[in-house]
Amino acid sequence: MHSFLGDLGLLRDRRFSLLLTARTISMLGSSFAPVALAFGVLNLPGATATTLSVVLTAQSLPMILFMLIGGVIADRLPRQRVMMAGEFLLATGYFGLAVMLLTGWTPLGALAAAAALAGVASAVTYPALTGIIPEVVPADRLQTGNALLGLGANASRVAGAVLGGATVVLFGGGWALAVSGAMFAVAGLLIANLRLTPGERARQEAHSVLADLRDGWREFRSRQWIWVVVAQFSLLVMAVQAGHGVLGPLMAKESLGGPAAWSAFLTGEAVGTIVGVLVSLRVRPRRPILVAVLLCLPTALPYVTLGVGAPLWAIVGAAFVLGVCFDVFGVLWQTTMQREVPPEALSRVSSYDVLGSLMFGPIGLLLAGPAAAVFGTQQALLGCAALVLLSTLAALLSPGVRNLRAPQPAAPVAQA
Structure with missing residues (x-):
């Protein structure tokens, strides 16, 4: 400990x-x-x-x-x-x-x-x-x-x-x-x-930008756990963008009392992120990516509570849980990438990670309004929850996600 x-x-x-x-x-x-x-x-x-x-x-x-x-x-x-x-x-x-x-x-x-x-x-x-x-x-x-x-x-x-x-x-x-x-x-x-x-970073021979991008892509796709989770997050972020950017505020306006309710939601999430950091200081899972992906399952809770018309206190509590889970995920993810990816390719792999994770976010924003108009705001929010759950369960099928282990600290050397 x-x-x-x-x-x-x-x-x-x-x-x-x-x-x-x-x-x-x-x-x-x-x-x-x-x-x-x-x-x-x-x-x-x-x-x-x-x-x-x-x-x-x-x-x-x-x-x-x-x-x-x-x-x-x-x-x-x-x-x-x-x-x-x-x-x-x-x-x-x-x-x-x-x-x-x-x-x-x-x-x-x-x-x-x-x-x-x-x-x-x-x-x-x-x-x-x-x-x-x-x-x-x-x-x-x-x-x-x-x-x-x-x-x-x-x-x-x-x-x-x-x-x-x-x-x-x-x-x-x-x-x-x-x-x-x-x-x-x-x-x-x-x-x-x-x-x-x-001297703290190895020198690299000069290559073209395209060659550097190809090398970074090779490092990215050679690790199943990275590209699987990035694919998961491309869908998860699409759902979160739709839920947080359009559908959540719309639901707050329709049935929760307006901006004050949505402000309470965001405050609960913000407090959760701070608590999540404190949690991440304590946990040292042997399978960090498995734990990180499992923590994505509870992030569907805010959209479930909004979608079923739960009371505001339950919705704010769900937002708090989302904040905790996403923050612990982030620390475990960053730490594992920094341990597993060679230093000379780490920034390129990180850029592929960010690009892949965010690429469908604008689509979520674009589709949220029409989805609310066609299916209703509550049903659209439940659809966001379903997308979060399905993308996460699909990621858990990956052996790379389930089996990657963190290095164990070296045992102390016994003194004569």
Whole structure:
């Protein structure tokens, strides 16, 4: 068993503390941004929902398109420098949006270009983050490191949702976006001080980008447990996007009392993510991917409770369970990838993971409204629950998912 004090001892490591602080501040900036951007754009003269849709699409599309390239860059170059550049690009994009909103010069093309820059920066930063953690954290403490990084990120999401909304109300979307940009800049400066030495990652011969992508794909598909779970999540995320993005808020409006009920749902989920990190500090399953996939089964509960018209307290409780399960899943998944995938290919494999997991999400958003209109909101939510359960049960059929074992800690050497 690992003690909490032993886990927290990792915070005494200077490099990990810098990485944790940088990631926490960056996530706080990311949590400020959605509210600031949405209301900042919608409050522009003549702006409509279509205006906001164009800006958000300009941000999300480059993030998807450049994710694989981001993985290649992070495997080729020092990941510290890639992360630093990504944070500074995020700062540039959000400062650009802030200046436009504050000055009133807001042509749609310029807003979309700044948002696209932020999307490209996100595509560069995430694969580098996945790969840099094993360079900073000792192999036997990877799960602890991932859990503590998750704790900081989840706390930032909760705080950012509250503080970001308050900043928009008090000062306006432009100033809130400027605060986001400042946070990304601070995160970049902290990453610059990690001072990783070149010898901590093997040097690779130069290849074309396509060759690097093929090598990354080879590493990705050679591990059954990875591609099976990514296929599972492509369907699971589609259901979650539909349920969280459209059907859940619609159900809250129709029969639960409106925004306050949905806010309670999201709060329950957010609290669950923090508790999930604490759980992930304690559990060390011998079959981490099996346990991680099994934890996906309870994530259908929120859509079941919403679909059957359960009372609000039960729905919020189900959201809490979803938060716990997804967070423990995330820590086990990241830790196992970092242990099993060669360091020189880790960022590329991570980029395939993210791309595959998210690729059907927009389809879920697109189909949710028509499904509610044709079948009813409750039936559509039950359909989301069924998709979560079926995709998870299908993943459990994989021997790679069931049988992968975590390395066991070495036995202490007896003293003479």
